[in-house]
Amino acid sequence: MTATSEHLDVLIVGAGLSGIGAACHLQTTLPGKSYAIFEARESMGGTWDLFRYPGIRSDSDMFTLGYSFAPWKSPKSIADGPSILAYIKETASDYGVDRKVRYQHRVVRAEWSTEDAVWTVEAERADTGETVRLTCGFLFMCAGYYRYDEGYSPDFKGTDQFSGRIIHPQHWPEDLDYAGKRVVVIGSGATAVTLVPAMAETAAHVTMLQRTPTYVVSLPGRDPIAGLLGKFLPQKLLYPIVRWKNVLLSMLSFQLSRHKPQLMKGLIRKGLEKQLPEGFDIDKHFKPPYDPWDQRLCVVPDGDLFQAIKKDSVDVVTDQIDTFTEKGVRLASGTELEADIVVTATGLNMLAIGGLQISVDGKPVVLSETVGYKGMMFSGVPNLAAAIGYTNASWTLKCDLVCQYVTRLLEYMDSHGYRQVVPRWTEPTLPTTPFVDLKSGYVLRAVDSFPKQASRAPWRLYQNYIRDLMMLRHRPLVDEALEFSNPAPTRNQSDPQAHIAARAS
Numbered sequence: 001m002t003a004t005s006e007h008l009d010v011l012i013v014g015a016g017l018s019g020i021g022a023a024c025h026l027q028t029t030l031p032g033k034s035y036a037i038f039e040a041r042e043s044m045g046g047t048w049d050l051f052r053y054p055g056i057r058s059d060s061d062m063f064t065l066g067y068s069f070a071p072w073k074s075p076k077s078i079a080d081g082p083s084i085l086a087y088i089k090e091t092a093s094d095y096g097v098d099r100k101v102r103y104q105h106r107v108v109r110a111e112w113s114t115e116d117a118v119w120t121v122e123a124e125r126a127d128t129g130e131t132v133r134l135t136c137g138f139l140f141m142c143a144g145y146y147r148y149d150e151g152y153s154p155d156f157k158g159t160d161q162f163s164g165r166i167i168h169p170q171h172w173p174e175d176l177d178y179a180g181k182r183v184v185v186i187g188s189g190a191t192a193v194t195l196v197p198a199m200a201e202t203a204a205h206v207t208m209l210q211r212t213p214t215y216v217v218s219l220p221g222r223d224p225i226a227g228l229l230g231k232f233l234p235q236k237l238l239y240p241i242v243r244w245k246n247v248l249l250s251m252l253s254f255q256l257s258r259h260k261p262q263l264m265k266g267l268i269r270k271g272l273e274k275q276l277p278e279g280f281d282i283d284k285h286f287k288p289p290y291d292p293w294d295q296r297l298c299v300v301p302d303g304d305l306f307q308a309i310k311k312d313s314v315d316v317v318t319d320q321i322d323t324f325t326e327k328g329v330r331l332a333s334g335t336e337l338e339a340d341i342v343v344t345a346t347g348l349n350m351l352a353i354g355g356l357q358i359s360v361d362g363k364p365v366v367l368s369e370t371v372g373y374k375g376m377m378f379s380g381v382p383n384l385a386a387a388i389g390y391t392n393a394s395w396t397l398k399c400d401l402v403c404q405y406v407t408r409l410l411e412y413m414d415s416h417g418y419r420q421v422v423p424r425w426t427e428p429t430l431p432t433t434p435f436v437d438l439k440s441g442y443v444l445r446a447v448d449s450f451p452k453q454a455s456r457a458p459w460r461l462y463q464n465y466i467r468d469l470m471m472l473r474h475r476p477l478v479d480e481a482l483e484f485s486n487p488a489p490t491r492n493q494s495d496p497q498a499h500i501a502a503r504a505s
């Protein structure tokens, strides 16, 4: 075990899209702050480095998934995974924050001491097996929302009999050759609708096997307005215009789904009728038993999934799996789908704040007993914020605002001489609800381990960019829930080693 004497003003956990964005914001706005990014893996990019399945791409547009401060320059609005990874790396290098990443540092524990107003953080190094300890004044969790080591796979019967390969998209084998093979993709979410047309390009045949249909909408792969404006506007002007256009359109689509679900269903249906071959059973395969945005809507660029269905290289089957057999999958209806490869695009295992165990003054924090403050801090947990993006719009839109809020908060604390800030839950009569209000399987499986939210600000997670923009960037920081203080130090703060020694004793 190594105990270092290092103290940082801010520790960012995670070098994915959010962690790199957080570092850029911090470095630009508060260049005097010392910070590092601890990243569990060997490389940056998070999601966009981990997922390597065929066709991997965004399902929201890059003008809003990109950072507010780094224009997305490609004409592709729905972009492939490697381009997004390159964008993250390029931004990290342009801002010099790549030098601040410490790879193979998995943060496992953090203990807050009010007395000293510091976090003592423990990280495990995958390369050396050492445990690294350091202190920091603020923890900025940018650790995403799901487990990296294992995707979700239901317990299907009979998998041991199956003579082909079963693959989870989260662990795509580099050597998988599916050309000329029969493939069954189990799932109906974003990953399934991406994989199916991509694999159909060379596979003998692909079947998308789903238990329940999803709303699937076709959008242009290239933004036509960006294409038009790009002819006479410089990138710097074009980017915010197209970003705002897309923010407003996605808000309109979400609000329409919430307030006029029948109208939204009708519009989606019209789109499907236009794109799918005549006689295709839309009711069976693309009419979900819930309203749009009760679960995430799936986007397919330029209708690629529908094109593949038209070409007969793809079938959609809506049924239940009875069991795997030697040759494939037998369904509840009795039909057997023969397959050489079965891909279980059955989702993720959600995980809050990177699985970190936190305690405050020796008392473990049970995250599910906390209430989210402005969707980014947690009641009773000092000096910690988490970059948790939108589920109904691009992740980065919210994370950018969270980063701006955190830098405002740190500036405010410095200028007022505060060392501790903690949201205090003072509304015991206010009913709480789950933090994430989607009804997708992966959310329902994990939502009990996530913090709660309540029905009004600052405890409500609005999922609304304009509201959040006002709340996080423009409204005053000080409110009744946020408690600033300056706990009296009992020992020399410039000597964090003294603190580590004290905690260890």
Ligand SMILES: Cc1cc2nc3c(=O)[nH]c(=O)nc-3n(C[C@H](O)[C@H](O)[C@H](O)COP(=O)(O)OP(=O)(O)OC[C@H]3O[C@@H](n4cnc5c(N)ncnc54)[C@H](O)[C@@H]3O)c2cc1C
Pocket (backbone or CB within 6 Å): 013, 014, 015, 016, 017, 018, 019, 038, 039, 040, 041, 044, 045, 046, 047, 048, 051, 057, 058, 059, 060, 061, 065, 105, 106, 107, 108, 142, 143, 144, 145, 146, 148, 191, 353, 354, 355, 356, 387, 389, 393, 394, 395, 396
């Ligand atoms: C296949 C796929 C497609 C998606 N497409 C979209 C899309 O089109 N639009 C959209 O808005 N969202 C999309 N999402 C959601 C997506 O995850 C976010 O958009 C975004 O990439 C999240 O970035 P992040 O940095 O917050 O998290 P991640 O990308 O998950 O990165 C988190 C990083 O933190 C590290 N980490 C985690 N725990 C620890 C720890 N304890 N210690 C140290 N390091 C740790 C991880 O190793 C990882 O590098 C998609 C998700 C998936 C899985």
